[in-house]
Amino acid sequence: MNKFEEKNKKVIFIVDDDHDLVESTKAILENSNFKCECAYSAKEFLDNVKQVKPDLIILDIMMETEVSGLEVVNKLRNPDRDSEFYDCSKIPIMIVSSIQQVLELNISEIAGTKLLPVDGFFEKPISLKELIYQAKTLTKTVSLEDLLAKATKPGEDAMILHPFYNGKLSVIPKCCIRNFDDFAIWYTPGVAAPCKDIHANPEKVYEHTNKSNFVAIVSDGTRVLGLGNIGPEAGLPVMEGKAILFKYLGGVDAFPICINAHKPEDIIQMCKWLTPTFGGINLEDISKPKCFQILDTLREEMTIPVWHDDQQGTAAVTLAGLINALKIVEKTKENVKIAMIGAGAANIAISRIMITAGFPAENIMMVDTKGILHKDRKELNTPETKEKWKMCITSNKEGRKGGIAEALKGADVCISLAKTGPNTIKKEWIASMNKDAIVFVCANPTPEIWPWEAKEAGAKIVATGRSDFPNQVNNSLGFPGIFRGTLDVMASTITDEMCIAAAYELAKCAEDKGLSEEYIIPRMNEFEVFPREAVAVGMKAIEQGLAKINLTRDELYNKSAAIIRKARAEIDSLQNQGFIELPACEDEK
Incomplete structure (x- = not known):
């Protein structure tokens, strides 16, 4: 076992009055890199659960002890704020029952509801494969290898899906096109009317166009994620991705503007030139110290909002x-x-x-x-x-x-x-x-x-x-x-x-x-x-x-x-x- 897995072992508290079942379950789980604590009565469990702080509880629901498994579930799941078990209320609980008990108590129907607020159940005899699977799922167990695989998978998928879609953005109309006659409204000759209205009243641009929801994502590619100065072309996939987040999470129509300009004054001027079209500017992945100067200058001199997300x-x-x-x-x-x-x-x-x-x-x-x-x-x-x-x-x-x-x-x-x-x-x-x-x-x-x-x-x-x-x-x-x-x-x-x-x-x-x-x-x-x-x-x-x-x-x-x-x-x-x-x-x- 590597150092990561040893330090990140999840603790499972097994509670059952069947000693043989407890020992066999413990052996199976410890062989799968879990740490186990055991109790042979509900009282013993309740006396120790706060100290153990388990990541998962496996509990015999019908123990023949002075406190039943059902009472344990109720104590843990419905504590008052001043209860000694309040901090334990969110620990996942898996209950264990015989097939007969499952049928008599209708456990398969009520498990996970207010009647029996647990996270799942096993029927005796316990399936080895199911036990390990459920334990890993409920404790969110992950190995170093799992983490590394998870960390590299998005990059592997990106190399397949970016060329599959040939980029992540397209332009889709938001107005109706009922027939070809509508083009006379949206373009010439009809479009001349809103053009004249805007010319006479510049603020009308927010009524007649999408400026009120357009944001430019401006980057020179000099500090892209953890990749450093990779240039504007290589930074474009990041800015397209940012635009998707803008749209899906905020309903904002953001568009990437990756520019081959690196002097602060040039980037500042570029943003000013974009003002007629965009209702806001999002500065992205611009290296320091120029990012400070660019943001401060634009916030002072622009009439539209400017934002630097990295700051x-x-x-x-x-x-x-x-x-x-x-x-x-x-x-x-x-x-x-x-x-x-x-x-x-x-x-x-x-x-x-x-x-x-x-x-x-x-x-x-x-x-x-x-x-x-x-x-x-x-x-x-x-x-x-x-x-x-x-x-x-x-x-x-x-x-x-x-x-x-x-x-x-x-x-x-x-x-x-x-x-x-x-x-x-x-x-x-x-x-x-x-x-x-x-x-x-x-x-x-x-x-x-x-x-x-x-x-x-x-x-x-x-x-x-x-x-x-x-x-x-x-x-x-x-x-x-x-x-x-x-x-x-x-x-x-x-x-x-x-x-x-x-x-x-x-x-x-x-x-x-x-x-x-x-x-x-x-x-x-x-x-x-x-x-x-x-x-x-x-x-x-x-x-x-x-x-x-x-x-x-x-x-x-x-x-x-x-x-x-x-x-x-x-x-x-x-x-x-x-x-x-x-x-x-x-x-x-």
């Missing part, structure tokens, strides 16, 4: 996760000490957004490749590194010096967007943090420290950038809803306060479903996240006097939700009718 998007989603993590560990933003590992565009923006949201700058320490930022780092007092220098003079009140290890000592929070790991951050450094530490390690594809190692070192909550671990900090939770709300009220810009409003609504979406150490931020497949986020952003724009359209909260929600639902329905319809062809392998799933 503002990452900041909004990270703040959302941090808001909820602090609630779980019962700490406040005013008092926590934060170590930020990495001083790139993302962490610079996160620090700015956090400070605007009320986190004291003096409680933040940022580390770049040469160590902690502090007032004596005079080499950073240059136009090219002015963002870092600002952190030097506003953060790190105690003037601490050193590297990552020194920054993490006594910190409550670690936010790392640094070199892909593992071992960028060491276990002993996490162990030096304060009790109930919060650790965000967001490098992709490999986090700076594996989540289980951070947990072993004392971290209470761990978030990563990966979808196969809990608490994924995913920009896709941010930009679709934020742009939806911005466009729906025709806001002239996207302020930091609008990003913060989005972050708090994201956090509230997760809180409404029930926070836990492994659920501090919503998942991308939760529909309500995006219209709710749009409402928060739009209402903040109205409050700040930046909106051209004033809507009530309900009007804004209904508008946003309808647009998003329509976008998804259109894609589903094209697939269902065969106009978007499904790959052959889809039929085999």
Whole structure:
């Protein structure tokens, strides 16, 4: 067994008054790399379950002991908030019964319902293959090989499906074409009338065209994902993918504009030239430090909203996760000490957004490749590194010096967007943090420290950038809803306060479903996240006097939700009718 599997073993608690069955089940599971704890009565189990903290419970439903298996299920599944078993309420339960009991109690019908709230059942004698399969499924067991295979599969599929579709985007009309006579309306001669109307009233462009829902995804390809400077052509598949997320999650018609221009002033001018067509600009994968200059200049000089997802998007989603993590560990933003590992565009923006949201700058320490930022780092007092220098003079009140290890000592929070790991951050450094530490390690594809190692070192909550671990900090939770709300009220810009409003609504979406150490931020497949986020952003724009359209909260929600639902329905319809062809392998799933 490799080190990953040993550290990541799942714990299964077997509860049965049949000693032979317990021992045989234990042997089977341990042979499949599970760790097992056993109890021969319900009372023994209840006395120990909190200490064991199992990942799965296998329970004889009809044990002939002083407490029955049914009573155990009820205690675990329906606890009061002050019950000693409250923390155990979400542990998966598999029940074991004889065929006779299954029939008498109608278990096959009621398992998984309110009458018997369990996750499945086995009939005695237990099938070896079924036992292992269910145990792996319910504990979400994964080996290092499984993870590596999962990590490489999207790339393998992409090399098949990108040429299969010859790209990911096309242009489809949104107006009716009843017959060929309609072309006289949509094009010449009829189109001259709206042209004249716009010429006389430039704002009418938002009525007569799709400008109000058009966003340009502008990139020079100098910092694409983890690939670096690969150029605009090689960056185009990423921008097409971004456009799909914009459409499906936010109902936004986004279009990739990959440009062969790399000077800040040229990119700025290019964005200005695009203004007549697009209602917003999304800057993407542009290297630092020029990304700061480009965003700041365009936000100041443009009449349409400009957004840099690597900065503002990452900041909004990270703040959302941090808001909820602090609630779980019962700490406040005013008092926590934060170590930020990495001083790139993302962490610079996160620090700015956090400070605007009320986190004291003096409680933040940022580390770049040469160590902690502090007032004596005079080499950073240059136009090219002015963002870092600002952190030097506003953060790190105690003037601490050193590297990552020194920054993490006594910190409550670690936010790392640094070199892909593992071992960028060491276990002993996490162990030096304060009790109930919060650790965000967001490098992709490999986090700076594996989540289980951070947990072993004392971290209470761990978030990563990966979808196969809990608490994924995913920009896709941010930009679709934020742009939806911005466009729906025709806001002239996207302020930091609008990003913060989005972050708090994201956090509230997760809180409404029930926070836990492994659920501090919503998942991308939760529909309500995006219209709710749009409402928060739009209402903040109205409050700040930046909106051209004033809507009530309900009007804004209904508008946003309808647009998003329509976008998804259109894609589903094209697939269902065969106009978007499904790959052959889809039929085999």
